[in-house]
Amino acid sequence: MKVPFVNLGLQYQAIRNQIIDKFDELSKKGEYILGEELENFEKDFSKYCGTKFAIGVGNGSDALTLSLRAIELEKQNEVIMPGNSFIATAWTVANLGAKPVFIDVLEDFNIDPSLIEQAVTKNTKAIIPVHWTGRMANMLQINDIAKKHNLHVVEDAAQSVGASIGLQKSGSFGITGCFSLHPLKNLHVHGDGGVITTNDDKIYNIVKKLRNHGLKNRDTSELWGYNSRLDNIQAAIARIKLPYLDGWNKKFIEIANIYSNELKNIVEVPKEEKNKISIYHRYMIQHPNRDKLKKFLQENGIETKINYPIPLHLQQAASSLGYKIGDLPNVEKQSKLILSLPIYAELEYNQIHYIIEKIKKFNQVF
Ligand SMILES: Cc1ncc(COP(=O)(O)O)c(C=O)c1O
Structure with a gap:
């Protein structure tokens, strides 16, 4: 698939x-x-x-x-x-x-x-x-x-x-x-x-x-x-699209909930917060073996992204501002662990479950 x-x-x-x-x-x-x-x-x-x-x-x-x-x-x-x-x-x-x-x-x-x-x-x-x-x-x-x-x-x-x-x-x-x-x-x-x-x-x-x-x-x-x-x-x-937006966002939320329920015991998933509605423009998991997992998913036909591997303070464009590695520990740690999974209103349930199955498989094998 x-x-x-x-x-x-x-x-x-x-x-x-x-x-x-x-x-x-x-x-x-x-x-x-x-x-x-x-x-x-x-x-x-x-x-x-x-x-x-x-x-x-x-x-x-x-x-x-x-x-x-x-x-x-x-x-x-x-x-x-x-x-x-x-x-x-x-x-x-x-x-x-x-x-x-x-x-x-x-x-x-x-x-x-x-x-x-x-x-x-x-x-x-x-x-x-x-x-x-x-x-x-x-x-x-x-x-x-x-x-x-x-x-x-x-x-x-x-x-x-x-x-x-x-x-x-x-x-x-x-x-x-x-x-x-x-x-x-x-x-x-x-x-x-x-x-x-x-x-x-x-x-x-x-x-x-x-x-x-x-x-x-x-x-x-x-x-x-x-x-x-x-x-x-x-x-x-x-x-034209605006009246559809809430329906699309609802689907993003539904997909995020499926991912989170299925994956919460094996990877770090985003936590729901009381009183906030997130529209999951990105669904990011965190995994200690992120790069290997990304490669494994790619080999199984699943495209993922890293948003983003280089934090702002460590970008070359920002070098004159004088930041160094270690200045923003959480940002830096997350940049090494995050992986964005496919999420869009048209994603099919069999695709969602295929992604979940492959992440579970990766965790068993590696
Ligand atoms: C957080 C954030 N800020 C700013 C922008 C810039 O938006 P645009 O690409 O429309 O210029 C983007 C999107 O790419 C973004 O994700």
Whole structure:
């Protein structure tokens, strides 16, 4: 049996007619950029997240960059973040001339709030919690710390669309929520895409200008901006998919529960937390023989990934920041043990059980 890590074509098949009809309609009208489709998606997405506004942008990295510009991040500033994110969480800060400050994570892979205060300096401007793998960071504690030190919280919600703490959704806790609509995300478009959510009128107005060359109107640019708009066709695709998202996420959760129940006695599995809904953008196990297990699964037709083998603070790009091996023990330990198993709404039960069977077999043999 072959089990690919993702299979995007299957989701497309199920909604192909809706997407083709919409593509045809927009193409006939010639409405490609900053039109009604984008506005409609933004309305639907803000409603879904429970925020006042949503602004479609070019990708998740731009969602972070534009948020950081909107909070007026300056060159001498520092931004606290976990050491285990995707590189974009860090480079968006570094490319604005500011300094990413990496701290360690908890067992759930999310930033450890108890380490934040000791990393705060007079230059700290913001915290970027990342809801890693689709599980919410401890936003209530993080927001309390931010309030105490007068810091902004920019949520990196790239992996967590639809996740929540109680009834409050990802992207509605910080000054902004930054989403990616990249093809590997639970809600994705046919290319790159991103969204910023916010409840703040001032941030909303700045970000809307920033994404469109800093323009206030056709001819007047008020600030140095970017060309970072979510195309109408991509917005329309995201809008078609949004009503399906909760159903897809439910399937992710169901698959995660099957994996966890079957594997919890032989490998380290993600633990469910009371009051948090994780949408399992990634399902990561931890195994002391990770590389051998990955190879064994590959030989049996099962594709897995390591997200990610090199932590942020040990990336070559970050070398000038002066971190060394041993600085973030949990991040470093997890990076050697983690393995992401296939998880997507279209994964079949026989495939799920085949993966489980092969992991059990590996544990008997090795
Ligand atoms: C945690 C995290 N932050 C930021 C990004 C960047 O998003 P994008 O690839 O849409 O720029 C991603 C996705 O790749 C991500 O997983």
